[in-house]
Amino acid sequence: MSIRVERVSKSFSAYPALNGVSLKIDNGEFVALLGPSGSGKTTLLRILAGLEVPEEGKVWFGDREVTRDQPASRGIGFVFQHYALFGHMTVAHNIAFGLNVMARAQRPSRKAIRDRVDELLALVQLPGLGKRYPSQLSGGQRQRVALARALARDPRILLLDEPFGALDAKVRRELRVALRQIHDELGLTSIFVTHDHEEAFTLADRVALLNHGQVEQFAPPADIAAGPASEFVRSFLE
Secondary structure (H helix, E strand, O other): EEEEEEEEEEEEEEEEEEEEEEEEEEOEEEEEEEOOOOHHHHHHHHHOOOOOOOOOEEEEEOOOOOOOOOOHHEEEEEEEEOOOOOOOOOOOHHHHHHHHHHOOOOOOOOHHHHHHHHHHHHHHHOOOOOOHHHOOOOOHHHHHHHHHHHHHOOOOEEEEEOOOOOOOOOHHHHHHHHHHHHHHHHOOEEEEEOOOOOHHHHHEEEEEEEOOOOOEEEEEEHHHHHOOOOHHHHHHHO
């Protein structure tokens, strides 16, 4: 699914979080939104998710304008930084949550849901852990469960808000590899927010570097490294 952001602006209490941002993301592309705190990257992700509504501009998923559509109708999966798992539910029930709350007419059968959970546990390399609770898992395992839950309803777009920020360096590296493999295997369009340029350059096909609510440069990592578009980009990468 391609994504088009057209001159999107958003303010909070007169603070301009985004100022006329435009981006075009190709179907199947992995894009990192990179920048310091307050640059607007998370606000842009939340607008793509439907968790915020822009004051100006439009958002398109393919040929469909979704600017004011509800999150549940957008066909996205969202992975939060701090897992957001339900502690009182097993891993399997966490993953199945989005399927179980579907309207009865669209909801898969119980067997189909069980099969989907097993499929996703295998995909995120946690086979056989469906009966455990989040408290019985490591941080990296919890984030894999959060990723499986985001994929349960077969989204075409995956949005990730600094999902590895709370993990140590070794686990981060392992999950980067797993995430990229899943992205490629499923043919997703993925948008990943991070403030870590090594992470962005390792994962992404293209990187959008934001500063004060504007896109300073949007290009493949090698192009940004070889030719920073501004002094801000050059200094951020040092």
